[in-house]
Amino acid sequence: MKVKNLTLSDLEKATGGELDFIVTDYLNEVIFRAKRADKTLEQCIRDFYLYNKDFNKEQEDYIRAHWDQIA
Numbered sequence: 001m002k003v004k005n006l007t008l009s010d011l012e013k014a015t016g017g018e019l020d021f022i023v024t025d026y027l028n029e030v031i032f033r034a035k036r037a038d039k040t041l042e043q044c045i046r047d048f049y050l051y052n053k054d055f056n057k058e059q060e061d062y063i064r065a066h067w068d069q070i071a
Contacts, residue, residue: 005054027062031070041067 034044045063048055 005056024062027059028066028070031063031067035070 030044030048034047039047041064044067045060048060048063
């Protein structure tokens with residue numbers, strides 16, 4: 001049986017249009033930790049693609065959209 005990886009769009013549909021807090025909390029934590037490590041947005045995105053085979057464009061878009069909102 002082949003299992004499909006869920007995208008953020010899939011999660012939005014399954015939860016009535018709102019992302020599951022587990023996904024958004026995780027991505028927010030990634031942003032926070034990347035900033036504490038003095039990484040730029042582009043370095044964070046590059047590292048995600050390099051080290052996380054499941055990272056996708058939708059997650060990248062979320063990080064880009066929320067980068068400036070996380071201290």
